[in-house]
Amino acid sequence: MAAMHPVLRKIKRQAAIGLLAVGVILPLMLGWLLVGPIRPWTDEIAGAAALIGFAALLWSFVLSGRFRAITDVVGMDRTMRWHQATGLAVSLLLLLGHPFLYTLPDGPAFMRPDDLTHAHVLGLGGASIVTGVLAWLLLGLLTLTAIGRDQLPFRYEAWRAGHGALAISVVLLGLHHALSAGRYSASPVVAGTWLLLADMAAATLLWVWLIRPIGLARRPWRIASLRPAALRTWELVLEPVGHDGLRFQAGQFAWLKLDRAPFARREHPFSIASPPSEAGRLRFLIKEAGDFTRSIGALPPGARAFVDGPHGHLVVDDRPEPGLAFLCGGVGVAPALAILCEEARRPNPRPMLLVYGNRLAGQILAREELERLCAASRLEVVHVIGEPSPDWIGETGQLDTAVIARHCEVAAREGWLFVLCGPPPMLREARRTLRALGVSRKRILEERFTYG
Known part of the structure; x- marks a missing residue:
């Protein structure tokens, strides 16, 4: 695509x-x-x-x-x-x-x-x-x-x-x-x-x-696996049934109907955490939050699923900026993971920065995957923990102006593209800070999940 x-x-x-x-x-x-x-x-x-x-x-x-x-x-x-x-x-x-x-x-x-x-x-x-x-x-x-x-x-x-x-x-x-x-x-x-x-x-x-x-009924999926990914967060993997899967771009999302008929009204949007180069399967990171997600762990493996997508414009393909900076909170890291993996597979990947905020260290998602990407590509990851344990070494507090300015000032000055995904308060703070650093609106991509 x-x-x-x-x-x-x-x-x-x-x-x-x-x-x-x-x-x-x-x-x-x-x-x-x-x-x-x-x-x-x-x-x-x-x-x-x-x-x-x-x-x-x-x-x-x-x-x-x-x-x-x-x-x-x-x-x-x-x-x-x-x-x-x-x-x-x-x-x-x-x-x-x-x-x-x-x-x-x-x-x-x-x-x-x-x-x-x-x-x-x-x-x-x-x-x-x-x-x-x-x-x-x-x-x-x-x-x-x-x-x-x-x-x-x-x-x-x-x-x-x-x-x-x-x-x-x-x-x-x-x-x-x-x-x-x-x-x-x-x-x-x-x-x-x-x-x-x-x-x-x-x-x-x-x-x-x-x-x-x-x-949707003509292109069914099934739940291939469902496992805990972090504190109160699950990794859901879907695989196609009788078709070749979904063509999408890294950073996009889909509306899912899980263990329901295609005509059911219950559906929810989730970012695709797997890159397009992983043919066939789709991976999602889902946090227990609302009525539906609180019971996500009870979904039976093998249950049917239906995927409406892809949607979203959090896409960096064909963007001319020399580097990519991601400001993510919680499960907002999901689309960033797909983009990071896809960019790392390129012959000449751009330098990348991920500033990733969570309340607790136990909520950090895909930690080992991020470490592998750091070793295999030009990626720097900065974890920010709101309620750190006594042995935590790293940034603490919120993904606020001070933290963003400290780690993103050089990227802002060098014309990088900034990709934002997370809770609305974090997005507002990030936008204000980036604008203060001189980042134009056209160099800021963001996704909000308030479609329901």
């Missing part, structure tokens, strides 16, 4: 962002072009908020669909953040707020025979009022349960199913409200645009819930 050149990726990313922006404002632009005259400015703002908000809501289905054509260009991080940010902005600022901005009267008594486009009255009817209010209430519930997901007494799988059901209900009710009460939707072109966007959202659900699982 060839890596996409950074310049080409940037061009495609800008084009994708531009197309998304056009798609979000398209119903409003068509309404303004095809329907007139204009209403009072507050009512126009209310209508614009409704049209942009509903279009963004429909596009958010596509952003959450994990389509490789989008994520390979834009990045999984960006699409998921856009999906989350779009949901909040749409809910709080646009759709939930727009009803309070209208000033025009509503009802048959205010209709005028010469006002064919309803420029002087709202076009609400009995059914459209009901669907509008229900959509508004369910959207509020959807927003609250998304913001407070971690505080809800539900397993992630139950929350995800409820989240999807609420989103579909909001779309169906909102579509009826838009077509029956929307002034601009009286235009067949605008109405057709709404139907097209709704079909796009429905096609995304069909792909996610039916077509993709069918594809």
